[in-house]
Amino acid sequence: MTVVIDRTKPPEGDPAPKGPRSAAARARGKGDAGGGLYKPRTPIYPKLVQGRWRNIKWILLVLTLAVYYVTPWIRWDRPGDLPDQAVLVDFAGRRFYFFFIQLWPQEVYFITGLLVIAALALFLTSALFGRLWCGYACPQTVWTDLYIYIERMFEGDRNARMKLDASPWSINKAWRKSGKHATWLAVAFGTGGAWIFYFHDAPSLLRDFWVGQAPMTAYVSCAILTFTTYALAGAMREQVCIYMCPWPRIQGAMLDQHSLQVTYLSDRGEPRAPHKKGASWEGRGDCIDCNACVVVCPMGIDIRNGSQLECINCGLCVDACDEIMVKVGRPKGLIAYDTDAAVAARSCGEKPVYKLIRPRTLYYAGALALVGGLTLWGLATRSPLDVHVLRDRNPTFVRMQDGDVRNSYTLKIANRTFEPVTAQVAFSGVAGAQIKTPGADVTQGPVALSVEPNQVRAVRVFVTASPEALPQTNMPATFTVQAAGATQAVTTTFLSGAANAR
C-alpha cells in the first residue's frame, strides 16, 4: 500500500502532541516498561468463522498434513538391499528415491527443474489468483491454523481468550495454558519427528529413535524442527509472514490490477455506517462497520484498507462478511475474491472486465510449460545406463616392445537399474585394435563387465593397436557400451604421436 506523506493537510483528529515523535517516545507513551526501541508483538485473537473458504481451508489442512505425515510410511518394493521406502532422501547412499523414480547426485538438474517449476507455478497462481499459496498451502499457514485450533480447544474462541489473557493467574488459567502449550509441543515434536523419516528407513528409524540408536543428525533435526514449529506456529505466527518471509515483497512484482485478491468492494460498501434493523439502505453503503472481517483475520489487519502486504489471501473475512450480509438481508460478496480493476470500473459505473489472459500470465504459463516439458522429457528419456570415458593424459600413449601403441582409458559405467547388468564394451575406430581390462586376457571383441545394481563401476581399459593401423597420430574412436537394453556410444580419440616417427 502506498503511503503518501502529505504535510499540506492538517493532522486528522489525533490528539497526540504536534511535531515528530520518536519511536522511543511512542513506546514510552504506551507504557512499555522495557523502554526499548523495540516493538512488542500485539497479540491477535482470530475469531472462529464458518463458511465456504473456511471449509476449503480445513480440507486442505487435513490433506497437506496427511501428505506430510503419511508419505515416509508408504512402502515401495525395490529388489535386493535397496530401500523399500517410496520417498527417501538417502544421503548416506547418495540417492533420492521417489516411487519409481530414482535420482543420482549428478542428476541434480531434475531437482533444479522441479524448483524452477515450483517457482513459476507460484508466479502464475499469484498473477492469476493472488497469494493462494500463502493463504491455503504454506506450511506456516497450515501449522498456524492447526495451532489456533488447539488454542481454541483449550481457551475458547476470541472473546474467551482475550478474557483469559487479561485475567489474573488461577488454577483454571494455569491448566488451560499449560494444556495448550503441552499439546503444541507434542504437535511440534510430531512435526520434527516426521521430518527425519524422509531421510532414513521410517520403521527402523522409529525403533532406533526411542532406544537411542538413531544417528545424531536425526535427534538434532528433530529438536530444531520441534523448536521452530513451536516458535513459528505458536508464538510468532503472522510475524513470520510480515518480517521474515521474502515472498510478500516479491509478490508485488507478480500482482497487477487484474489479479484476483481478497478485496473489499468499496464501491458497494461505502459510505459505511452502523445499520439499525428496518432502516433504509438508501444513500449509504452495504458495510455496517461491524468489524466481523477484522476480528477473524489471522494477520490482524482491516481488509477495508485495500490490498496490503500483510494479507495472505485466505478468505476468512469473505466468510465472515457473507455471514453478516445474509443476516442483514443484503447480497453476499461485499468482501470477495475480486480485482482492483473491477472495483475501479464499478465505481465509475462501468461493467467490470476480468482478464485472466494477460501478457504476464502468458509469459509465466509459457515458461512453466517449457521448463515442465523439458524436465518431463528429461525424465522420460533418461537412460538406465550412463557411460563416461576419461582417457589417460599422462601419458597419452605407450609404445610396447613389439612397436604396438597402447592407449588407456577409464570407463565409468553407471548402472541405474536395480538389477546387476553385464555391459558389453566395444571399441571401434582403429582397425585390429585389441582391448583388455586389468588382469584379463587381450581380446578383439567386446569386453563383458559386470556392474552391480545401482552402482558405478570404474574400469581401466587398455587398447593396443599396431602402427600400420594408425595412419594419423590422432584417430577418432568410439566406445560402445550395451547394457540393460540401452546402448551408449561415447566418442574419444586414440593418440599415437610418435608411432609413425620411427
Place this chain on the structure above:
Amino acid sequence: MSKRETDEVTGVETTGHEWDGIKELDNPLPRWWLWVFWACVAYAIVYWILMPAWPGINGYTKGVMGHSDRAQVARELETLREVRGEGAARLTNATLQEIEADPDLQQYALAVGQSVFGDNCATCHGVGGAGAKGYPNLLDDIWLWDGTLDGIHQTLQVGIRSGAEGARFSQMPAFGRDQLLTSAQINDLTELVMVLSRREADQEAVGRARPIYAEQCASCHGAAGLGDHTQGAPNLTDAEWLYGASREEIRTQIWSGRNGVMPAWAGRFDDETLKALAVYVHANAGGR
C-alpha cells in the same frame, strides 16, 4: 540534509533521510528480533566456554569440551583402519594370483594400490606411471627386471640397488670414465647398439665393435642384445631405454654407466599394501 518529520497516515516519524522523494518510516524493530539478537550473543558466550575460541600469546583458550581437530582426525584414522581391517585381512590371506583372479578382491586391491602409488611412487614414476628419463615407464610391457606379478612384488619389497638385503643388483660399468675402453672403442660400440635397435649406422665401426661387444657386453645383454631380466640388463633391440635412445645418449650411457636406485618398501608398507601395489602395477602394465 536530514529532517525528521511525522507521516500523516501512520503517525510514525521518518528517519529524516530522503532518496528521490522516498522517505523511510522509523518503525521500531519487533521484540522477538531483539530476543534473537540476545540469543546469538548468549550462544557466542557459551561457545567460547565450550570450544577453543580466543587466541592468546602462548596458544589459545582450549574450551571445556576438550575439542581438538587433531584428535578428531586421529580418531577418524583409527576408525578407518578398523573399517579397512576386513579388506586388509582378505589381501593378506590370498596369494597374488588369487587376488588377481577374484574380480571383487582385485577391485579392492586396485583401489588401494592406486592410492598408495599416488602417495609414494608417483614422485619418480609419475602419477600415471609413465616414468621419466632415468625412471622406468610402468605402463608398457618392457621390463628391466622380472615383470611378472611375483617379480614386481619382489622388486617392491627389496628395491633395486637399495642396499637392502637381497636387493636386486647389477652394475653397468662406466667404460669411458673408468678407462676400461678407449673413446674410439666406445664410438664403435655406439654404432653397434644403433644397428641392434634397427637403425642406420656406420657398418665399418660395427664390424670393429663386434669383438668388443662379445667380450664386454654380451655377458649381461646377451649375444643378440636381448637383455636379461635376472640382471636388469635392458633389451638393446627395442630402443625404449631409461636414459634415451639417441646416438649421444647411448654414448653417454656407455661412457659413464648410470645405475638408478629404487628403495626397498618392505619395511615401510605392511604386507597387504605391498600386495595391492604389486597387483596395481601389474594390472596397468602391458602384459607378461
